[in-house]
Amino acid sequence: MHTAVEWKEGRLRLLNQTLLPVQTEYIECTDWQRVATAIQRLEVRGAPAIGAAAAFGLLLGAMEVTHTPDDFASKLFVIAEKLKATRPTAVNLFWAIDRMLRVWEQNQAKEVPGLIQAMEQEAIQIAAEDVQVNRRISVLGAQLFTAPASVLTHCNAGALATVGFGTALGVIRQAWSDGNIIRVFADETRPLLQGARLTAWELMQESIPVTLITDNMAGWVMKNNMVQAVIVGADRITLNGDVANKIGTYSVAVLAKEHRIPFYVAAPLSTFDFTKQTGDEIPIEERSAAEVTRLGGQPIAPAGVDVFNPAFDVTPNQLVTAIITEYGILRAPYDISIARIKKGGPE
Ligand SMILES: CSC[C@@H](O)[C@@H](O)C(=O)COP(=O)(O)O
Numbered sequence: 001m002h003t004a005v006e007w008k009e010g011r012l013r014l015l016n017q018t019l020l021p022v023q024t025e026y027i028e029c030t031d032w033q034r035v036a037t038a039i040q041r042l043e044v045r046g047a048p049a050i051g052a053a054a055a056f057g058l059l060l061g062a063m064e065v066t067h068t069p070d071d072f073a074s075k076l077f078v079i080a081e082k083l084k085a086t087r088p089t090a091v092n093l094f095w096a097i098d099r100m101l102r103v104w105e106q107n108q109a110k111e112v113p114g115l116i117q118a119m120e121q122e123a124i125q126i127a128a129e130d131v132q133v134n135r136r137i138s139v140l141g142a143q144l145f146t147a148p149a150s151v152l153t154h155c156n157a158g159a160l161a162t163v164g165f166g167t168a169l170g171v172i173r174q175a176w177s178d179g180n181i182i183r184v185f186a187d188e189t190r191p192l193l194q195g196a197r198l199t200a201w202e203l204m205q206e207s208i209p210v211t212l213i214t215d216n217m218a219g220w221v222m223k224n225n226m227v228q229a230v231i232v233g234a235d236r237i238t239l240n241g242d243v244a245n246k247i248g249t250y251s252v253a254v255l256a257k258e259h260r261i262p263f264y265v266a267a268p269l270s271t272f273d274f275t276k277q278t279g280d281e282i283p284i285e286e287r288s289a290a291e292v293t294r295l296g297g298q299p300i301a302p303a304g305v306d307v308f309n310p311a312f313d314v315t316p317n318q319l320v321t322a323i324i325t326e327y328g329i330l331r332a333p334y335d336i337s338i339a340r341i342k343k344g345g346p347e
Pocket residue numbers: 042045046047048090154155156157158161162166167168194232233234235245246247311
C-alpha cells in the first residue's frame with residue numbers, strides 16, 4: 001500500500017496522484033505554497049488526505065515565519081485562509097486547518113519555536129488519527145457484509161484518499177480479507193478518472209478482484225444482479241445526513257434505490273459538517289472546462305463548447321442506507337443519529 005501523505009524530517013511527501021497509474025512519483029513540499037498547489041491540482045486528493053496535507057501545509061507556513069509573535073499570528077491566519085481557498089467542498093480541509101489554529105490559540109503564550117513544536121505535534125496527530133479511524137471504519141463496515149457479495153464503488157475512497165487504509169475501500173479491504181467480497185466494480189469516474197486510475201490500481205496491487213466500468217454502465221450492472229451493495233466515501237455530510245461526494249455519486253444512489261441495492265457511505269467524523277443542516281448549504285466546487293473537453297491532453301469536444309463541470313454532487317439522505325463512521329453505523333433518522341455522534345459519543 002502506498003502512503004499518500006507522509007511527514008518526514010520537516011518535509012511533506014505527497015504521492016503525485018495525477019501521474020498514477022503510469023508513474024509513481026513523490027512531491028517533496030518544503031513550503032506551504034507547494035502544498036496549496038498540490039491540493040488545487042489534485043496531486044493530493046480525497047477528503048481526509050486533503051485535510052492532513054493542509055495541516056502540514058499550515059505547519060510549513062508557520063515554520064517560515066520567524067518574526068515576533070504578533071507578526072506570526074497575522075501571517076499564520078493569511079496562510080490558513082489561502083490554504084482554505086484551495087478547494088471548497090471537502091470539509092476535512094477546514095476542519096484540519098481550524099484544529100491547527102486552535103493549537104496556536106492555546107499556545108499563544110509560548111515563543112515561536114514552542115508554538116511550532118505544538119503545531120507539528122498536532123499535524124502528526126491529525127495524520128495518525130486518520131490511520132486509526134480508517135481501521136475502525138473498516139472493521140465496523142465489514143460487519144455489514146455477512147455473506148460473499150460483489151460491490152460497486154465510485155471515485156476513490158482508498159488509501160490514496162486518506163493517510164491510512166481508506167474509508168469505502170478500507171471496508172472493502174476488510175470484508176475481502178473476511179472472505180465476503182467476490183468482486184469490486186469500479187466506476188471510472190469522469191472527468192478525472194479517479195476510479196480507473198486510482199481505485200482499479202489500488203485494488204489490483206492487493207489482488208482484490210476489480211472490474212472497471214464506465215460510469216454509464218452502473219445501471220446495467222445492477223439490472224443484471226452483478227452487485228449486491230454500493231459503498232462510497234464522502235466529502236461533506238450535513239446534520240440531516242445528506243452526503244456530498246464525487247460527481248456521479250447521486251446518479252449511482254438513484255440507481256441503487258431503483259434496484260433495491262443498499263447504498264452505504266463510509267466517512268470519518270471529520271467529514272461531518274455540524275454547522276450545516278442540509279446538503280443545499282454545501283458549496284460545490286466547479287472546475288475547469290478543460291477537464292471535460294480534453295482526455296489525456298487530447299481534445300474530445302468542439303473548441304469553445306459550453307461546459308458545466310461540478311466536481312461533486314449531493315445525495316439526499318433518503319437514498320442512503322447507512323453511514324459507517326468510527327463511532328458506529330448510522331441509520332435514518334439521520335438528524336438523531338448524527339446529533340448523537342456530534343457529541344463525540346458512540347452511536
Ligand atoms: C475517503 S475520500 C472521500 C471523497 O473525498 C472521495 O470519494 C472523493 O470524492 C474525492 O474527490 P477528489 O476530487 O478526487 O478529491
